[in-house]
Amino acid sequence: KQPVLQYLKLFLLLGLGGVTAMHVPKQDVSASLGALSLDGHFRFHDLSSAAQDFGNLSCFLPVAVLHPGSVADIATTVRHVFMMGEHSTLTVAARGHGHSLYGQSQAAGGIVIRMESLQSDSMKVHPGVSPYVDASGGELWINVLNETLKYGLAPKSWTDYLHLTIGGTLSNAGVSGQTFRHGPQISNVKELEIVTGRGDVVTCSPQQNSNLFHAALGGLGQFGIITRARIALEPAPQMVRWIRVLYLDFASFTEDQEMLISAQKTFDYIEGFVIINKTGILNNWRSSFNPQDAVRASQFKTDKKVLFCLEMTKNFNPEEADIMEQEVNALLSQLRYTPASLFHTDVTYMEFLDRVHSSELKLRAKGLWEVPHPWLNLIIPRSTIHKFATEVFEKILKDNNNGPILIYPVNKSRWDNRTSVVIPDGEVFYLVGFLPSALGPYSIEHTLNLNRKIIEFCNEASIGVKQYLPNYTTEAEWKAHYGARWDTFQQRKNTYDPLAILAPGQGIFQKAS
Ligand code: FAD
Numbered sequence: 001k002q003p004v005l006q007y008l009k010l011f012l013l014l015g016l017g018g019v020t021a022m023h024v025p026k027q028d029v030s031a032s033l034g035a036l037s038l039d040g041h042f043r044f045h046d047l048s049s050a051a052q053d054f055g056n057l058s059c060f061l062p063v064a065v066l067h068p069g070s071v072a073d074i075a076t077t078v079r080h081v082f083m084m085g086e087h088s089t090l091t092v093a094a095r096g097h098g099h100s101l102y103g104q105s106q107a108a109g110g111i112v113i114r115m116e117s118l119q120s121d122s123m124k125v126h127p128g129v130s131p132y133v134d135a136s137g138g139e140l141w142i143n144v145l146n147e148t149l150k151y152g153l154a155p156k157s158w159t160d161y162l163h164l165t166i167g168g169t170l171s172n173a174g175v176s177g178q179t180f181r182h183g184p185q186i187s188n189v190k191e192l193e194i195v196t197g198r199g200d201v202v203t204c205s206p207q208q209n210s211n212l213f214h215a216a217l218g219g220l221g222q223f224g225i226i227t228r229a230r231i232a233l234e235p236a237p238q239m240v241r242w243i244r245v246l247y248l249d250f251a252s253f254t255e256d257q258e259m260l261i262s263a264q265k266t267f268d269y270i271e272g273f274v275i276i277n278k279t280g281i282l283n284n285w286r287s288s289f290n291p292q293d294a295v296r297a298s299q300f301k302t303d304k305k306v307l308f309c310l311e312m313t314k315n316f317n318p319e320e321a322d323i324m325e326q327e328v329n330a331l332l333s334q335l336r337y338t339p340a341s342l343f344h345t346d347v348t349y350m351e352f353l354d355r356v357h358s359s360e361l362k363l364r365a366k367g368l369w370e371v372p373h374p375w376l377n378l379i380i381p382r383s384t385i386h387k388f389a390t391e392v393f394e395k396i397l398k399d400n401n402n403g404p405i406l407i408y409p410v411n412k413s414r415w416d417n418r419t420s421v422v423i424p425d426g427e428v429f430y431l432v433g434f435l436p437s438a439l440g441p442y443s444i445e446h447t448l449n450l451n452r453k454i455i456e457f458c459n460e461a462s463i464g465v466k467q468y469l470p471n472y473t474t475e476a477e478w479k480a481h482y483g484a485r486w487d488t489f490q491q492r493k494n495t496y497d498p499l500a501i502l503a504p505g506q507g508i509f510q511k512a513s
Contacts, residue, residue: 079199197497
């Protein structure tokens with residue numbers, strides 16, 4: 001795949017050719033959309049920001065951007081496109097925070113709905129025995145956290161970065177270091193309101209319209225636009241003990257990770273990083289952390305090319321700091337990390353959860369945030385993780401790949417197999433994220449080539465890999481991704497979005513025309 005060239009060509013065709021994907025003049029589309037009675041409004045000019053995303057590798061210009069003033073605006077727009085039927089190739093993409101990687105929230109020649117316009121003061125926290133918050137699908141998780149903390153509550157399951165929308169992460173899964181315990185974010189949703197591809201507004205939950213509820217969770221935006229979500233909450237701690245330790249060998253690292261995720265009494269968050277040739281994270285990983293033993297830490301040296309960093313947290317309130325210390329020490333005493341490499345820091349819960357945003361601000365200041373990000377996220381069964389690690393970390397990635405490499409196990413029992421998300425076989429599987437920035441010697445082509453080599457190896461060695469935030473271009477690849485679940489996925493599509501209007505940027509279905 002040569003994405004940059006392909007995308008540039010398409011961009012030129014759609015943007016400069018003066019026609020939309022409908023092959024009808026833009027002004028006719030604008031006129032028919034402009035005539036809709038809405039609380040919000042359409043924009044037909046200066047649309048380039050809707051043709052950008054975090055990946056910075058794709059650029060598909062839409063014909064219009066809807067800034068919805070209400071859920072009814074979204075329903076009216078989708079119904080309008082649905083009623084145009086197969087005479088039009090007009091599609092509709094919900095855009096959350098546009099933090100997709102390969103154009104998934106874009107709509108070539110179609111309509112982009114700016115979901116953040118729906119953020120409103122309607123976010124409502126319901127304290128009580130089983131607390132929850134009702135929030136708009138376009139709400140950023142950071143806003144949800146800020147609001148729920150006012151009640152001493154917070155969602156249970158997170159992503160590493162909070163400047164993403166509810167609808168955007170629930171369309172994938174939403175994973176982080178709490179997933180082993182609480183499942184992904186999609187396992188912590190009680191109810192959704194959805195505008196289907198027919199323009200119907202449907203409330204759904206495990207009890208009501210459950211097929212749509214499960215379809216939409218991890219559904220890559222294929223079955224409807226999530227306009228509201230009811231998210232489970234728990235009491236929020238005030239503080240977090242944040243710990244990092246290093247391992248010189250993969251076997252001890254993963255055995256300890258797996259022991260921790262299966263233990264009854266354990267940490268609240270468990271992730272891990274791979275450090276290759278001591279670049280990147282090794283230089284930074286402990287910059288804001290304190291060594292447990294400063295003398296030993298300063299003497300820590302290794303010739304190892306590949307190191308593994310285990311990252312954990314324990315939540316606590318200041319008055320329970322002693323208990324937290326005891327519990328942490330008891331857990332650490334069971335681990336086999338290099339003793340000199342034990343570092344920790346205590347931060348507020350908010351500081352911990354919003355940690356990536358601090359890095360974002362630093363990178364933005366240096367002009368290093370809005371660069372191409374050819375990321376690759378994989379889900380690997382526990383049974384093949386060692387084979388994968390030996391080949392990929394020791395051989396394919398001979399050098400640092402200019403970004404963090406995350407690796408941590410999760411328990412399958414916390415995932416609901418009725419949702420649309422695809423996970424591999426086995427009780428435990430690993431989330432592995434290669435998160436490079438394409439800069440300087442790490443060109444886009446260089447990085448995409450490494451990604452290709454990793455995927456080729458996985459296929460040849462029958463690793464049983466699945467992509468997370470999947471990016472495929474052919475129907476055969478999508479069918480292989482969904483495997484035995486493809487038929488269900490397709491049936492759900494036929495039921496809820498029969499004309500394939502929604503989320504065209506995923507490239508799974510072609511609008512019928
Ligand atoms: P968008 O990119 O705007 O949209 C993503 C897809 O969802 C598109 O197909 C879009 O059409 C669809 N969509 C958007 N809103 C809705 C809606 N309301 N209803 C239906 N469909 C909708 N993911 C994790 O799981 N864990 C992480 O720790 C994590 N960290 C990240 C860190 C960074 C810096 C970045 C850039 C991404 C990270 N991600 C992570 C990936 C992220 O979860 C996805 O890229 C997510 O889709 C981004 O959310 P968004 O609001 O920007 O969605």
